Amino acid sequence: METSVRTIADTEVARFVHAAGYGFGDRWEPPAPGAWVDAEVDRAVVAVDGDDFVATGRNYTMELTVPGGATVTAGAVSAITTRPTHRRRGLLRQIMRWLLLDSCDRGDVVSILTASEGGIYSRFGYGIATRIASVAIQRHLTELVRPQTRGAVRMVEPEVGIELARPLFDRVRRDRVGAVSRPEAWWPVEWAPPEWIAPRRRFDVVYEVDGQPEGYALYALTGEWTAGHTEKVVEVRDFVAASPEAEHALWNYLLHIDQTVAIRAWNTPLDTSLPWLLSDPRQCRTEGVRDFLWLRPVDTERFLAARTYAQAGDIVIEVTDPFIELEATAGRFRITSRPGTTTCVRTDRDPDLVMSAGALGAISLGGVPPSVLIRAQQMAASNAAAIETADALFRAEREPFAFTWF
Ligand SMILES: CC(C)(COP(=O)(O)OP(=O)(O)OC[C@H]1O[C@@H](n2cnc3c(N)ncnc32)[C@H](O)[C@@H]1OP(=O)(O)O)[C@@H](O)C(=O)NCCC(=O)NCCS
Numbered sequence: 001m002e003t004s005v006r007t008i009a010d011t012e013v014a015r016f017v018h019a020a021g022y023g024f025g026d027r028w029e030p031p032a033p034g035a036w037v038d039a040e041v042d043r044a045v046v047a048v049d050g051d052d053f054v055a056t057g058r059n060y061t062m063e064l065t066v067p068g069g070a071t072v073t074a075g076a077v078s079a080i081t082t083r084p085t086h087r088r089r090g091l092l093r094q095i096m097r098w099l100l101l102d103s104c105d106r107g108d109v110v111s112i113l114t115a116s117e118g119g120i121y122s123r124f125g126y127g128i129a130t131r132i133a134s135v136a137i138q139r140h141l142t143e144l145v146r147p148q149t150r151g152a153v154r155m156v157e158p159e160v161g162i163e164l165a166r167p168l169f170d171r172v173r174r175d176r177v178g179a180v181s182r183p184e185a186w187w188p189v190e191w192a193p194p195e196w197i198a199p200r201r202r203f204d205v206v207y208e209v210d211g212q213p214e215g216y217a218l219y220a221l222t223g224e225w226t227a228g229h230t231e232k233v234v235e236v237r238d239f240v241a242a243s244p245e246a247e248h249a250l251w252n253y254l255l256h257i258d259q260t261v262a263i264r265a266w267n268t269p270l271d272t273s274l275p276w277l278l279s280d281p282r283q284c285r286t287e288g289v290r291d292f293l294w295l296r297p298v299d300t301e302r303f304l305a306a307r308t309y310a311q312a313g314d315i316v317i318e319v320t321d322p323f324i325e326l327e328a329t330a331g332r333f334r335i336t337s338r339p340g341t342t343t344c345v346r347t348d349r350d351p352d353l354v355m356s357a358g359a360l361g362a363i364s365l366g367g368v369p370p371s372v373l374i375r376a377q378q379m380a381a382s383n384a385a386a387i388e389t390a391d392a393l394f395r396a397e398r399e400p401f402a403f404t405w406f
Contacts, residue, residue: 019053023081036185055082057095063181068308075103077113125323127362129295130178130400132267134287142283147248151209161204165216178400215246236265269401293402295361299328304344309337310395318351352386355379366396
């Protein structure tokens, strides 16, 4: 039977969730009232075969912080699935096309996603803009250098934690390149779903200075205490610090929980200070480094004009969109960076660099220098000076970091 792609009605959200569960190999519960999935239903799309939703996808509206501290509107792609019986027939391709055109129509500057697998999205014009490190520390092998702090860590109940974390996160994410906003409806369930963090093992702490939240951590205690021996592990699930002091104070707390043998954090920034807080930095073991936020420009001109650059300079880049040749994405753009101003305009000058939308997505927040992608033959430069200029312009002050899985 022929499949067709269409948006869903408000009344079809539960069916959408059920279908996405099929795609992920899970039987997802119907959404609770007010759940995030109820938001922006007109941006949710399905492929239909007979009465069945056989592929799903959606955009949420989020914000992305870019170098210089501005935020741009991002279409955040989520719930991408195709039912196992309908795979490799081009349904994802149709859904991605719909989502990108939707982003373009609504004026999103970029499209972003977090991927279940690393091999899917470059063909659709996305590149890896931020990465994460998963780290683990065996407690008995090292000590944390005691912090000089003015405040104190307080344990709070989840409903209190959420209220304190929400505004704190909103402040912190505006200061961190690569961070994406967490919509209001994201918090209640997406933040700590019970299948990810068992309610009886979940703890929330806040670091406060003069009664004001400066840091927040959410962790689970996993592992057991059996026959007089403990194997409990502190699994850090969310970590938000507004200052180096808050960061130090929270790690200090997390590393000094009695009856635990180890601490593990699944998404630390690549430039985390954690190893440098230890008496033996080697004991902060990196268990893995992987892609986190995938990004593609939708409106390249607005995207490149919204950010600042690390120094003054001029460069012309040519961007291709091998997926759908989106007019707003592809073309030649001249970036001019001067102290206090940045411009990006379309041009017909010869390009210094030629790259796909995905390669631009990868360099755009400073997560990888252009010269690395040139070495990997993912972009081309007209000459050596152009490479030097591109590296200097796109250089990041800090490693970009996205915080939020969606
Ligand atoms: C990933 C998934 C959505 C692909 O759907 P699909 O309808 O089979 O994809 P399509 O047939 O449209 O394939 C489009 C292209 O992507 C490629 N592709 C699809 N799945 C891929 C994967 N897992 N890894 C690498 N490439 C993949 C196809 O080979 C095809 O490539 P081509 O256009 O170069 O020939 C589907 O396999 C799925 O639901 N997986 C489980 C849930 C999941 O991981 N979703 C992604 C969440 S971020």
